[in-house]
Amino acid sequence: MQDLLKINFPGKLVFGKGTLEQLPDEITALSCNRLLIVTISPLLTQLNTLIAILEARGVKVFVNMSIMREPTFAEVQQMMQEVSGFNPDVVAGIGGGSVLDVAKLIAALLDNEQGLKEITGIGLLKKRSKKLICIPATSGTGSEVSPNSILVDEADNQKKGIISPFLVPDIVYIDPLLTMSVPPSITAVTGIDALTHCLEAYTNLFAHPLIDVYAFEGMRLIAAHIVQAVQNGKDSAARTQLAMGSLLGGFCLGPVNTAGVHALSYPLGSTFHLTHGLSNALLLPYVMEFNYVAAPKRYADVAIALGCDRQADDIKTALKGIEKIRSLISDCGIPARLRDVGIPKEAISQMAVDAMKITRLLKNNPRPITEADAIEIYNAAY
Structure with missing residues (x-):
């Protein structure tokens, strides 16, 4: 049994059926001008109303749906190239564990002099400047509240972990209704x-x-x-x-x-x-x-x-x-x-x-x- 225990909880956690509807107000309260949503295409229909509300409030929304499986280093680096010019104020991951893992990393790497390889390992990531929101669409990985992101390194075909308290989201919404369509x-x-x-x-x-x-x-x-x-x-x-x-x-x-x-x-x-x-x-x-x-x-x-x-x-x-x-x-x-x-x-x-x-x-x-x-x-x- 360990004597020293360190727990990094999200700054805010909202759990309950239908709570996804509160997300536009949450994002607006962050004075967000540009929002990056990392998600998957099957969820887009459920997110269209949320996106429309935010855009009507003047928030620019960039949606990335490129993560289709357990992510690789190359896929994260490719996404960084795609979203860095957009320079979001807030990153929201809405999906399964792979989507959340990538959203956490993107939020950490934006405006950060550290690169992906430099932060791979335990405790190597030193900061995160972007606000991070995670909303799980499956009941499984727990990535929405963990300090972990896992990627496959194509160089040696091994899974590798990026572990840091800076990967724990600021805000977490868990709406069980979002999981109802999961096969x-x-x-x-x-x-x-x-x-x-x-x-x-x-x-x-x-x-x-x-x-x-x-x-x-x-x-x-x-x-x-x-x-x-x-x-x-x-x-x-x-x-x-x-x-x-x-x-x-x-x-x-x-x-x-x-x-x-x-x-x-x-x-x-x-x-x-x-x-x-x-x-x-x-x-x-x-x-x-x-x-x-x-x-x-x-x-x-x-x-x-x-x-x-x-x-x-x-x-x-x-x-x-x-x-x-x-x-x-x-x-x-x-x-x-x-x-x-x-x-x-x-x-x-x-x-x-x-x-x-x-x-x-x-x-x-x-x-x-x-x-x-x-x-x-x-x-x-x-």
């Missing part, structure tokens, strides 16, 4: 991603009692509502609880962060372009099987949060939690095996080599993971 498959994998944030924070070597509160409740909310949100996406109550669980998972990312599941999932995204949430879902039960013997009490607590009954001892309770995770993945229609998504078995050795490079996450895992262990986990998941 079942995306609802499923982003929800499991959020669950993994909470689970890995709770079982982390550096777990902290304050973050445990967020992590436990996040697991409880997501486990109780994810299947309903996937199977009936129009259920606004389930969507709201899932959005809250995702937010709580986001609060876990800065002060405690994730561990072995995320580290081993990175090669699946960077090499095979699987979505981040799917990569985590494919590995979660297998990393849990590897880890629980090192922290049986913690994994027993996880099982309770997931809705399992306490068994005769912690080991048996922890195993019930792993069974519950498998059940959730199955009920959400998520593939359960690496072979089901086209990962060739001969790629496992290189994936293990690449996973060992993610030391910032591996160091958090409750049980040390060696390259041989990673191979064993990938084989179990195959």
